[in-house]
Amino acid sequence: MTEPLKTIYLRALCFTLAACTLWLQAGLPNFPSAHAQGETSFAQKLDEIENADPRLRTASLNIYVATKTREPFALDTLELKLDGKRLVRHLYTERESGALAKSAVHRIYSGNLGPGSHEFVAEFIGFGKGHRSVTGKYSEQVSPGIEPTHIELLITDAAGGESPKFKVRKW
Numbered sequence: 279m280t281e282p283l284k285t286i287y288l289r290a291l292c293f294t295l296a297a298c299t300l301w302l303q304a305g306l307p308n309f310p311s312a313h314a315q316g317e318t319s320f321a322q323k324l325d326e327i328e329n330a331d332p333r334l335r336t337a338s339l340n341i342y343v344a345t346k347t348r349e350p351f352a353l354d355t356l357e358l359k360l361d362g363k364r365l366v367r368h369l370y371t372e373r374e375s376g377a378l379a380k381s382a383v384h385r386i387y388s389g390n391l392g393p394g395s396h397e398f399v400a401e402f403i404g405f406g407k408g409h410r411s412v413t414g415k416y417s418e419q420v421s422p423g424i425e426p427t428h429i430e431l432l433i434t435d436a437a438g439g440e441s442p443k444f445k446v447r448k449w
Contacts, residue, residue, distance in 0.1 A: 336390040337422030341400075343386050345378045345433045347442050351412070352405045353378055353433065358387055359399040360420075365389070375404075383430075391422045400431055400444060416444040 345353055352375045358365040366387050370378070378384060399417045406412040420427065432445040 336392055337424065338426035339387070339389055339391040339420070339422065340385065340426060340428045341387040341431065342383050342429070343378070343431045343433070344381070344383045345442075346381070347379075347433070347435050349407045349435060349442075351379065351433070351442055352376075353402060354405060355403040356386060356431075357401045359397075359401075360391075361396050391420070391427065393422070395419050395421045398429075402433060402444075404433070404442065406441065412441045414441070414443045416446060418446070 341358060343353075343356055345351060352372070353370045354375070355367065355369050357367040368384075368386055374384070396419070397417065398420045399415070401415045402413065404412045414433065416431065420429075428449050430447040430449075432447065433442050434445045436443045
């Protein structure tokens with residue numbers, strides 16, 4: 279057996295032992311043996327474990343940003359927070375801001391979200407007509423389901439010629 283192959287086998291064995299130890303410490307319910315109901319895959323067993331303990335369930339969160347303004351607008355900074363902790367802060371280059379102005383969409387965040395309600399906050403800084411500073415903020419309570427959550431943050435002109443603001447679409 280080659281040395282890299284031995285390393286792979288040892289790592290797999292360590293991972294299996296660690297997973298079994300965690301499973302036993304969590305005090306999860308016993309599952310029927312594979313021999314009683316036929317062979318079950320590792321993925322099926324993992325699903326059973328995750329469904330048995332709601333603390334293990336997570337949902338995917340994807341956040342996109344786009345701009346659509348009639349007046350000149352250059353996005354400078356976008357910051358996203360979840361439960362008061364910074365998820366991401368992105369400083370846009372001229373090229374990226376120009377692409378957003380031409381209908382591009384930027385996937386700024388993709389990650390997992392634990393169960394329960396979470397406070398989501400988005401803030402932007404940009405430059406509008408006459409190179410004046412423009413800011414905007416959006417906050418909402420987000421409660422993930424089983425399906426992935428997608429949030430589109432569209433920075434658009436406000437009614438009455440006011441500064442740009444967020445228009446949010448969830449799907």
